[in-house]
Amino acid sequence: MNAVLRSEFRKLRTTRTAFGLLAGAVALAGLALWGSLSSASPAELAAGLTAPFGYSGIVIIVLLFVMVLGIRSFTDEVRHGSVVPTFLATPRRLRVLAAKTAASAAAAVVFAVGTLAVGTGVIAVYLAAHGYAVPVAWWTMAGLFGKAIAIAALWAAIGVSIGVVVRHQVAAIVGALAWLFVVENILSGLIPKVAAWLPASAAGAAMGMESGNPLVTPVVGMIVLIGWTVAAITLAATVVRRRDVA
């Protein structure tokens, strides 16, 4: 198992895909922050930092990028044909799925830490420059970071499973993003009580975002999200074991 995991980490390191996505996530988070800094007063910003909602923009950006990273873990291999040598080297395909899930989740942790650290640093420096103390205790921040990191890791794992089940890269990415940003929003309007339990809403609830999931508490939200992750991996495991590699 360690060997397969090492192989997956080598895959991540030896193309620019992961580095490009990480740069994209940091750049987009920077852009979002720039937007906040230029539209909110330091007082508003300090207040926003207190509420978890102040971080939702950055967290959503992280989730977006780690999901794409996860999806590409398998769909890149299908697209370029390297899935054949991968499965020849490791015919026990569940090991490949497990290694891809673990490697992508680990990369997601790096994405989340990097993006949040840069974001927090920028806000802290900005507030300090305007004479505001960062109005949040460090353990509150650490708790928020921990939740965001855990959600990002789960989200990347779900991405890997989506890629395994859908296989076609563009279809998987477009479908996942459409679900994340469009379908769940529509369902939230139509059937709010059901939609509150869907993955993106559960992630929002777990983060403690005010934006729209009053039905689910943070702890329950995290449990629901773990449930979705387990379900996705189970489906991917069933599919990857049985499906022919043609």
Place this chain on the structure above:
Amino acid sequence: MQMGTTHAPRTVGSPAIVARGLTKRFGPITAVDGLSFEAVPGTVTGFVGPNGAGKSTTLRMLLGLVEPDDGSATILGLPYASLEDPISVAGAVLEVQSFHPLRSGRNHLRVLAAAAEIDDERVDEVLEIVGMTAAARRKARSYSLGMRQRLGLAAALLGDPSVLILDEPANGLDPHGIRWLRQTLRDLAADGKAVLVSSHQLDEVARMADDVIVIDRGRVLRQGSLAELTGGGETTLEDLFLDLTDGKGIR
């Protein structure tokens, strides 16, 4: 040519690859229909048939990539997926394009070496064997078709396996490449390996194979040594092939 470690000669005649009644259906189409054959160590076995005869599907069943609907395939007595150290038992090249275009050839092999717990030094060794050392650190998308075939063969040789399974390895090779491939496969067989090569280039098969299996529509039409099948030179493999496949030839 240096092939790395040498194996004790295997008992000639005990087959390395055994297919028994392999069958695969895709919806209403039976792509492979009760196919049985063997390939023995120390020989190059040509696996020939028109396009669509079921060659690629059969090779994929041998390697556990495609699940047969019926029948079985074993390599040194076990299904490929049950082998403890699969790429050190059988190496395969199935498609010309089987690597990320933005990863270097060397890194592609290092990724596979990690998964199979093979030393990185072996990566440089196989690159040397296939003559790819100079291009090894370039991104794979810059490789010519011939270089891609060589990189594929390098991946197949990574575990120094005793069985090689190659799907149309001569496709895209220039005359130098074809001669190199023929000599390489002959050397590997001389080294005691069982080499199974699918092809529709019959003159090429006739020049490198000891044994030949002719299939069409998923069934074996004829198998035996090349000398037997061609009556010791009475007829050519091409004539035999065209006769057996109703003169349809390569579709």
